[in-house]
Amino acid sequence: MTTKLVEPGASPVGLILASASPRRLDLLDQIGVTPSAIIPADIDETPFDREMPKAHAERLAHEKAAKVAESKSGSLILAADTVVAVGKRILPKAEDERTARECLALLSGRRHKVISGISLILPCGKQHTKSVSTVVAFKRLSHEDTERYITSGEWDGKAGGYAIQGLGATFVRFISGSYSNVVGLPLFEVGSWLNAHMETHP
Template sequence: MTVSGQQTSVKGETPLLILASASPRRVDLLRQIGVVPDRIVPADIDETPLKNELPRAYARRMALEKARAVAGCITEPALVLAADTVVTLGRRILPKAENRETAQFCLERLSGRRHTVITSVAVMPSASWTKGKTAERLVETAVTFNRLTPHQINALLDAGDWAGKAGGYALQGHAASFIRFLSGSSSGVIGLPLFETAQLLRGQPGHWLA
């Protein structure tokens, strides 16, 4: 792992930091705290919620399964960092917007309402790094949208930064002008709560972060 341009060392070993995500947003967030992953290895897992699975349990399970799937493929000493973000209305998990229709569905339901964004972060060592340990954090953030007119929803859809986003919007995008309340972690809404992620890295053997 590179921290602020310098390679760290853990008691003679140099474990890699593997980000189990293809999200450029998570890479940018890590760079914000001076952390650059050595590799990006997206996890290929089934992300279908289990029957009657609640949002918190789902987010935790996804983060751990992503970390486990990637850690099992790494032969060098390494720490795998994985995360999963879920947008919920009560106990209902809103889908990830892979098309315009899904994004519209989400925005219409979020309009004028408070919802919760849950992001779970997990770190897991590869089998060859025996000093590392598995740990996780779960962060919840309350977010409220202003009431959206059909014209405003269409403008958000035309902007296109909903693509691939849980709940059909990006806090760092055009939707920010319609969010009137946020309580919690803004970086968690974007996809990686930085304080909690830093705490997880600091909790590993060696000097992962100052």
């Protein structure tokens, strides 16, 4: 007898999350999945020349999972990478105030896409990689909006310089697609994937 992995109280045995993001860990917890280990993958995340946002997100997720698999072969590994894009432009992670201000200026009053690449490596070694896109529209940000957000520090380390689950939610006037994807992990797709590809044992 087998059961679906993301039913309440069930978690995939031996799941390794290839990410140090506390947001992704919290999102997995929402669907009853607790990784047995968290092993961040250290890779170069610099976009290739003319690399499109979707391809970039999928490549990084694929490479992160594969990197962890080098030392953890035979394991169940989940990796993800989230990209914020304005048109074909990939916005950076905001590591300083200047970058955060530049990102907010680009996002102000316009739509953008949040694209998460997700990659799953099964114990047999087979790897599945895909991406999920969500459209988000910001209101036009005033000087006061920007300064309040910069002062909050919420932008630090965030792709595109904002987090939708915090103060940044006050900037969002429209969203089309997965909310959890914007936070960092598309739960519908991840949950469906786990249910489709894995089983727990009695």
